[in-house]
Amino acid sequence: VYAAISGFGQTGPYRLRPGYDIIGQAMGGLLSITGWPGGPPTRSGTAIGDILGSLFCTVGILGALKVREQTGLGQMVDVSLVDSVFAALENIPQVYYVEGHVPERIGNRYEFIYPYDTFETKDGWAVIGIANDSLWERFLTATGLELGDDPRFKSNPLRVKNHAPLREKIEAWSRSQSKNEIVEQLTKAGIPCCPIYDIKEASEDPHIMGARKMVQEIEQPGLGTVKVQGNPIKMSMTDPQPRGPAPSLGGNTYQVLHELLKISEDDFKELKEKGVV
Known part of the structure; x- marks a missing residue:
């Protein structure tokens, strides 16, 4: 069993193109939906394409090892950064396939639930996630916000539709408290929330x-x-x-070639002298 992670994979018209994490994020569709409305496409703050590629490759290797155990046959595992990012887009492709709508950048809020967003506090930022009407009612009770009779916020679809005025009202409350005060208060009510660290x-x-x-x-x-x-x-x-630490570059080459693949000492030395390994 052997594996390869590349920008575009081992097949297809782009297979020989070079690639980095930002290439995977860009062509996999993630940059186009990350950032603020009216702002530029934004790379994730970490190399999420590389991380996803590594995780998918690990799963693929484990699957190939299981098949080898059952059939005695090895195979190649081919993972691309673009594929890995695209596969992790959650329901974004379905929005386009079903509704014909191309999702755009909407900041930190979630397109199908609200409030599910970041909110400014006295000393930083906090996240609040309210995914159903029961949590919404608990949130109103915990905060004392008098929004229960407002027809704009009676259901989740209405809260999503009217997210801008709702955000203003919630943030007027959140800015009067520290992020830890908000988290303590809402956690007691069983509402998903946390400070932004x-x-x-x-x-x-x-x-x-x-x-x-x-x-x-x-x-x-x-x-x-x-x-x-x-x-x-x-x-x-x-x-x-x-x-222990990760091996240095090529640190396991001898073990793989000599101990696992049974290449002789002389053949290994020849490969090393020729710069193959």
Whole structure:
């Protein structure tokens, strides 16, 4: 079983084109829907195309290994960044295929639910997500906002339609409080919400860093002890955290060619002398 991640994949008219994460985000459709109305297409703040490509490739390798276990046959796993981003667009393609509507940039709100957005506070920003009428009623009770009789906000479709005036009313309330006050108040009412963290705040949060152990220390040759992100996958029996540093470029080449593929020492030396590996 062997795998390849590329910008455009191993087949098709673009297969020989070079590609980076931003290429995947652009041609996969993500840049066109990220950003603010009237603003330019916006790249995600992280290399999400590379990350998605790696995750899909891992799933593909595991699937190919299972097929090999069942049939004895190996195969190639071909993953492209463009495909990976396109596959992660959630329901954006269906909006176009079903409604004939090309989704546009709408900021942080969600096209089908409201309020489901970011709101400014006294000391930063908070996220509030209200996906049904029950949560909406609880939100009104918790905040004291007198919007229950407003016909513009009686149902989720109406709240989506009238999101602009609703946002103004919610933000008039949220700007009078700190983000932690808002989160404490709404969490007591069972309403999905959270502060917006920068990396310093995320790194100091007792849940993320303490209970979930999302920062780990490893020994990196030449650098000493370094901090890296922990594994988001938690397992009941197996410790999923990194046991050591990533190998250097080509660090596993000898192991793969000699130990797994049984290439002789002499043949390996010849490949190395010719610059093949």
